[in-house]
Amino acid sequence: MKAVVLEAKKLRVRNKPRPVPSAEEALIQVHLAGICNTDLELVRGYMDFEGILGHEFVGIVLESQDNKWAGKRVVGEINLVCGRCVLCLSGESRHCPHRSVLGISGKDGVFAPFVTLPVENLHILPDSIEDREAVFIEPLAAALRILEQVHVREKDRVLILGDGKLGLLIAQVLRTRTDKVFCIGRHPPNLKILRKRGIETLMRLPDKKSRYDLIVEATGQREGLETALNFVKPSGTVVLKSTYAGKACLNFSQVVVDEIRLVGSRCGPFPPAISLLEKKAVEVKEMIDGTFSLEEAEKAFAEAQKPGVLKILLIP
């Protein structure tokens, strides 16, 4: 099969053998896949990954030992875990130290016509969710993770830094908890998607006196964290969503004196993400900025890297 492969830091489309599912796995035909910022970072060298890229997808189960899955339209969680370690047994399986991660670490991804995943990772989709929406379930779950980690109160003023794919999903998710959600970004078309849904948008940094109870750093840039620190209230919370290669520098004495909480946040729960899409509580289709065939992967990646471009989809 043709697949989008990262090898020696080069992206290329080449032939790979069709994967063979293990006893616990299903073979899935990928209908549609999404390019995530993490994919772009992987190409830049983050995690030193080599193999088939891609972790956002929707597809149909072709084969599995358990008959209940065959023919089902599914999305899949990206962490493949041992199920036996202390972290797995204590409900923190996404942090299993023995895990591989779909298209990110130790497991070939979904930018290919076929992929295998453990059936325990799969979620069956209701018919009311289109493929073009379902492909957003993985990043929407990552946005929902914030609600598991931080108690967002109705009175809280929330600022999202970044009007990229994840920033727009986070803004909409937090808007379900408080009407004081602000998003700062540089791309008018992206911000417009939020304004239509009652979220205030800013194109430049607010007055230094405007402080926020919660700031979500989703710029993908290392400078975002320092900005967050400038606008969070004393005793407030900064959620970190950006991953990048290398270190960032910060005035940690301010973190101590102002008693700021910095909370790293990664993958989240799929069921509430499916539920939000089912209820049409979150707008995702407007975030699609292009659809490419798998053979056009290089062009698709180039497009996805352009400033302001939101979701680019791949059809295997």
Added chain:
Amino acid sequence: MKAVVLEAKKLRVRNKPRPVPSAEEALIQVHLAGICNTDLELVRGYMDFEGILGHEFVGIVLESQDNKWAGKRVVGEINLVCGRCVLCLSGESRHCPHRSVLGISGKDGVFAPFVTLPVENLHILPDSIEDREAVFIEPLAAALRILEQVHVREKDRVLILGDGKLGLLIAQVLRTRTDKVFCIGRHPPNLKILRKRGIETLMRLPDKKSRYDLIVEATGQREGLETALNFVKPSGTVVLKSTYAGKACLNFSQVVVDEIRLVGSRCGPFPPAISLLEKKAVEVKEMIDGTFSLEEAEKAFAEAQKPGVLKILLIP
């Protein structure tokens, strides 16, 4: 009166006028004061403070408009707040943006025979607590702050980085919640104080496979934070206690991927600190490594800066 003054980054003992209390303040005769790491950092340029240093003290109220205070032996909270802003009214007065801080920012401190403080900052001491213990109440409150910020469970494995003054207090405070408390330091006499109280001590970093649910960074060094990140469990918490001038650099992608919480922690509640000393639940007198007269302040500061030296007291 003679006072220990920081001027143009120089420490000197010189004459200053005796302070005059405002209507809300008491005039206090200082019996005993303690040198804190923050005092050492202030001399190195942290906060650009100029004035009389010192914020850890015990003394006797000489004058106040409200008669109930006269003659009382007291300790005092260090944040002088407005009482009217949003943060004060929401119970976060230690973060009042209009605050001055005793001996740290905008308010002369306690390394002098007399000091003034608002009576609302004062706490009357029970007779069972000696002056040499009472002088530890402010840093002990700072250690107790951690229990207000982090839910420490009986099953948690806790590592304290640093066997300095604050590290030893924090270890003892956390030992009241879990018996799996470890402290890593470089000074055998300091660690011995903890071992006598059932706290495990280490002189070198543990095996990388030993991870902890909670790590408290109290080394005073910017390198401490990176060490903390190497030994915290995924989904674990790092409490930051060190303040220093300048920035520190960190691999924030690890914070995101492992979903670490970093929690800045500063001042804490006095009443439980007084209560712990009253119950003899915390050992502090063994931490006194020298007592100097105010005139010997330079010598006292030199002593306090020596590696491994714990609390140095000043008698005004």
